[in-house]
Amino acid sequence: MFTGIVEELGEVTAVENLGDSSRFRLRGPLVTEGARHGDSIAVNGVCLTVVETGDGEFTADVMAETLKRSSLGSLTTGSRVNLERPTAVGDRLGGHIVQGHVDGTGAIAERTPSEHWEIVRISLPAGLSRYVVEKGSITVDGVSLTVVDAGPDHFTVSLIPTTLALTTLGLKESGDLVNLEVDIIAKYVERLLGDRAPEATP
Template sequence: MFTGIVEELGEVTAIETLGDASRFRLRGPLVTEGAGHGDSIAVNGVCLTVVEFGDGEFTADVMDETLKRSSLGALEVGSRVNLERPMAVGGRLGGHIVQGHVDGTGTVLARTPSENWEIVKIALPGELSKYVVEKGSITVDGVSLTVVEAAADYFTISLIPTTLALTTLGIKQPGDPVNLEVDVIAKYVERLLGASHGGNDK
């Protein structure tokens, strides 16, 4: 489990095509401290498994399905990425419960700068709109954020200077894809309510 509090702004240093998958090599000196084979690291909100590690870098295999369903397929050598290690037992839940299981992708529509923050408007897939509410939580590229405005086909977030400086959300431009993970609690509530009313929710 993750919290959506990005620990490090990493970089893609190599991409190797493996037929129906790709192997990414990523630089992240902080998140590789104490890392081991099989450990999990969230990359732009996608939970990946460490294959090899050393010299401040690690590799992770990404299946074709993940590349298609997330924005990882758009990454290139030199791309910056948000990195986070799983929350340790007894650690602080600084953001919200994040599984690292991307629900869909959105697209940055607009950025509106202000004196001390920036409003970012992101297109929202229709099937996810029911899970997004004003003042609710959402994960964008692995960053735990609070929804400012929730519409049927978009939502907005407000980014403080720290988020702009220390995550990829500071450099994303209109047209760029982002990974979205909605609040898992909302999905569980929907499932439970469907079951209690005799629904056949799949």
């Protein structure tokens, strides 16, 4: 489990195409400190398993399904990425509960800068808008954010200077894809209520 509080702005140092998957090498001296084979690290909000570590870098294999459902397939050597280690039991939950299981991708639709922050409008794929509510939580490229406004096919977030400076969200341009993970609690509530809904009478 993660919290959506990005620890490090890392970099892709190599991408190897393996046919039905890809192997990424990523630089992140902070998140690789003490990391071992089999550990998890979130990369732009996608939970990946560490294969090897060394010299401040780690490798991870990414299946075709993950490449298709997330924006990781568009990463190339030199791409910057948000990195976060799993939350340890007893740590503060600084953001919200994040699984690292991307629900879909959106695109940066509009950026409106202000003096001290920036409003960003992001498109929503069909089927996810019902999970996004005003003042609720959403994960964008692994960053825990509060929804400012929720529409049928988009939502907006307000980015503070720290988020703009220390995450990929400060680098994204209009049209760029971002990974989205909606609040897991909303999905569980929907499933529970759906199972309890009375059957329609003929």
